[in-house]
Amino acid sequence: MKECIVHFKLIRGASSKMLRALIMLPNEKQPEISDFIRAFAQLGYHVVLENERELIFAPATTGETYKLDITSIEVKGETEEAPEHDGELRAILEHLVRRGW
Template identity: 40%
Template sequence: MECIVHFEVMHGDEPKLLRGLILLGKDERPGEEKFVKMFARMGYNVRLDDAEELIFKPTDPSADYRWLRIRELDSGEEKGSEDRELNSIVANLLPNRNRPI
């Protein structure tokens, strides 16, 4: 299974949005080692600095980037997203307790 990793790299004062690819086995979730290897293949030698925010810092202090941050993982599965139009229609059909019928 393929997993597209959407991440940003802080070069100078402005982040650049990039993507990488990780190949996973069935029901496998990517971890620190997979991310570090993917970044290394792209020329970014990093270590995990903040596991909660998924921020990676360069292992070489003279690197021309300050950090990388994973923003999203896309494994091709449908994401459960809120349908605002449907919610609005349903809200209008349901009785409102604050207004008389």
């Protein structure tokens, strides 16, 4: 399995907030639109794809006024050089081992 971190902007009217979602993928699979929709639903945003080229999603229900705009996608473990786990976790574990945890 590999981690896919989706960085996206939640836009409500004139305000916006940067958020992230995590998708776990089999090693041979790339993220698909359905994976993004499922990850957003887990966060409470039930959306449909509005703009495939820009990766912008709109609410699936009428009456909602937000948009989700994917700004970047980070896939960990995609290349041999990229570690499957981030450096922060490794640093924390090394610190605990040195302290005799």
